Amino acid sequence: MKRYMNIERQEADALLSDFEIHCSYYHIIEAEDEWIGYSHCHKTYELAYVLSGEGEYFGNDSSTKIMEGDLIITPPYCEHFEKEYPDTSFSIIFLNVIHTGKQTEEIEKLFGEQPFKISLKEKKVKNLMNNLSYELYVQQPGFYSMIMQYLKELYIFIYRHIKTDDNAVPEIKKYQRGQSAEITNKVKEYVLMNLSTKINIGKMAEHFFYHPKYLNTIIRTQTGETLTNYIQSIRIQEACKLLSSDMSVSNIAEATGFSSVPYFYRCFINRMSVTPNQYRISLNLAKVEPYDEENERKT
Template sequence: MSHRQYAIKPTNIDKLNARLLSVSLSKDEKDWQSVFHTHHFTELFFVVNGEGNFLFHDEKYHIRTGDLVIIPPYMEHTEQSIKGTPLEYYVIGVEGISFQPANKKTCVQVFCNFSNKSLIADLFAQMLYEVRNPSYGSDKICQDLLEILILRIVRYQHVIPVPITSTYMTKECARIKEYLDINYSEPITLDTLTELTHMNKYYMAHSFAKYTGQSPIQYLNQRRMEAACTLLKDTDHSISSISSTVGFSSQSYFTQAFRKKYGMTPIKYRQQHADGSRSNAGGGI
């Protein structure tokens, strides 16, 4: 019989100021539109299966099985599958912490690819199991699993966990922004947002503009336009259907607003992108 005992050596690690908010497992089944959105917390996005692209407003990154994307609070983003390889992914929301590369001073999106993908996937799977099957100590187990995941990210990716405060945006403005990102297709007025935040209407509009550079209604219309552009490029839905789908009260108002923003009608925009797609398809060597 052989026996060897290993001693545990304590290390001086600062307490992690991180709290698990949510856990989910999703698969892209083409039953929803991928649009840019933000969250007031840090997101950890782990690809279980599939292949696609992770998009920020001015950047696009290829992602595949085993990739982990860390998205700081308030950073606009979305993901898209590549045809034939639908993305399946875990997403957890984490409050109070984000990450920055060792050679940078600000929190930016971080891409990780682990050699031991199953080890990382198992941590996400255990968290999801505890959330779906709550029992004594589930919240503590989830929190401990989160801390293990963070330590593995720090160990293998050479990033620094940093505390996140609410200096980027007030809690109320962040809630408005998130609400608009998710519910842009619904009828929304300033009164809707006032009821949501219990803020004075004019103070609320002024505060939101201070942090985003746009009034809530301007931001809402921008969200609707972005969703409309995606539908015009990727579907053959009628202009009337797209107009109502993204939340405009009438096709004529939608067409007028679209022309004002892009300098062309929705039909012309669709034609231009269709022509561009055909040119690219026939431009091989």
Template sequence: MSHRQYVVQTTDVEKLNVRLLSISFSKDEKDWRSVLHTHPFTELFFVVAGEGKFLFREKSYQIKTGDLVIIPPYMEHTEQSTRNMPLQYYVIGLEGISFQPESGKGGVQVFCNFDNLSLISDLFAQMLYEVRNQSYGSDKICQNLLEVLILRIIRSQHLIPVAISPTHMTKECAQIKEYLDANYADQITLDTLTELTHMNKYYMAHSFARYTGQSPIQYLNQRRLQAACTLLEDTDHSISSIAESVGFSSQSYFTQAFRKKYGTTPIRYRQENRAATD
């Protein structure tokens, strides 16, 4: 009989003050349109199958099986599958923690590929199983599995956990965001939003930027440009008609804003995206 005993080494690991908010498993079946959105908490997005893109406000990244994306609170994002290679993925919502590289450089979004994919995938799967079945101790098991997952991510990817306090968007800021999302095609000014919320104009703009990272007018223009992209891809409307329909005061201003954000003209964008889908 062979026998080998290992002594557990004690390490000084700081307690993780993190709470599991939600977990889901999804498969892109083209039954809904992917749009940029935000959450007031950190998300872990883990790809178990398929290929595609993960998009933020200014950048997009190619993702594939085994990739993990860490999305900080209030960071606009969405995902898109490659044709005939639909993404399948887990998403976990976390409260109380975010991450940054040990170097302190780079963005707070982390993209990586693990050596032991089955181990990482199993941790997600076990948490989902516990949440679905809700048996005795499921919440405790999920919390412990979550901490194991986070420690493995930190160790593998050389990250530093950063404690963050829950900062939920105020009712007024949420009202502004909802109004802009629904009425972006209208002529909207800061005065319009001031009348809507009965807030001081400059305090209102500062508060909105604190939660979204953009001023109300920047967010409004971004929302208009997103709508314009959809029209450029899916319709044959003229550029001037699209500019007017999404709320821009002139075609020249629309083209200028479009080029600044996407690095190309609306016409070129239409040609490239039509060619990609043909």
């Protein structure tokens, strides 16, 4: 039996045909050892497709879990980064794209001004993205034209998901305050465990699998202080507790991670509006150490 039918151009075809996609940059990550990307933004849209594994996406002080088959679309000038979850063999392809042509404005209206995630787990899409990755790797003659063709196909899948499923574009949620408080408490525990040592912000952020800038954002949102100032406030709080003992001021400064006694005095006065000795007197302790203020000014 033969079937005959006319093929007519639909609204979607007009939209998707009358514009061009140009790939200006690509990056493929095959992560190991709990990879964390750096916080950055672009002048173009970025498409990030998870080829395998699981991780987390952070953009505009928001976050969402990402896994194999997820596509994140990040608009221009939106600061963002990604991280890998431990033991997941995380692999992700990043494509920075520029739109040109008559329908550019309509396409970018479709994408909106905030980052969003859609799930494209169909086998066709996975094969398409694997083929695209292969073309980027080998770069045989004509590879750029192949990439443009694959991107056009990808945009058709994106359009179908957005237009046919109201739940296809989940909002990337703001970080919940409860979660933020939990991380703040964990940061405090980390500082207390390393109280007498100099704390490297980068290594501490890596310990929690966060980018330093994002961890700083969480702490600032929760406490009103930068991460550095929050760490210092914890040190001073612990110093206040130790000043109720017979421990010397110099030993307290060392125990709470201050690089020198004069620096400890300056930080303490800035926080408490009194010197450590004056604070100790206020606790009605008999032992008060003399402190050479002239020497402090010289240091």
